Amino acid sequence: MNTFYFIAFLSVFFSILVITAKSPVHSILYLILTFFTFTIHYILLNAQFLAIVNFIVYMGAILVLFLYTLMLMNLNKESEQPKSNLVKIAAVIGGGCFLVTIIAATRALGLSDPVVLKDPNLGLVKNLGKTLFNEYLLPFEVSSVLLLSAMVGAVLLATKDPKPTV
Amino acid sequence: MHFIPLNNYILLSAIIFSIGVIGVLVRRNAIVIFMSVELMLNAVNLLLTAFSVYLGDASGQVFVFFIMALAAAEVAIGLAIIVMIYRNTNSIDINVLNRLKW
Structure with a gap:
């Protein structure tokens, strides 16, 4: 029980550091720590497959992509002029309105049931694979097309064309 | 073994989602x-x-x-677009792109 609250505190703490860090590289490093706390949340929920995928895809692939982009473009300078205080206050109010709405809604709902894992096999690869390939076969195939088109699009966007075609 | 109420998960997700919203609105990088x-x-x-x-x-x-597969695709495309913006304007400050508003 105390593990959840400790990890939740760490998640919130590191995600606040992500958006307040001056240097973009520090933001990325804090984001890695945030994703690591999310992996621990998945393990606490016994979602083992998601924990592994979160670890590999988010902390391995996506954040390395961020770091490489920053380093290849040599953007590690703190040249960002901060926005005016009025915009910052408006942004905090705008984000806070959503939070207050959710808190009020959960308060109005009263005490909720605890999250109990009824079936210990729920988050395992075997169970998820059966659901994925029985009920969600078509979305699975469509997502492969999505990944292929994203790869082609990224290569097409990021390459300089040597001679512009007319 | 103690169990966490569902409300706490909702509150944690809402807090982190709001932090993300505030980050999008506050930062310029x-x-x-x-x-x-x-x-x-x-x-x-x-x-x-x-x-x-x-x-x-x-x-x-x-x-x-x-959602994870979608996020991977989104990051690949988004970073390619950022690289292209950087080549054209020599900066990744989004306020340089304010002509997109009209």
């Missing part, structure tokens, strides 16, 4: 804005997983899997 979007996606992932365990339904975790 395009890459940090992208990271805030990732933060929002992860908050939703955690909530979907919590509800999936709460209801004993594996579909929620399959949806999280799809």
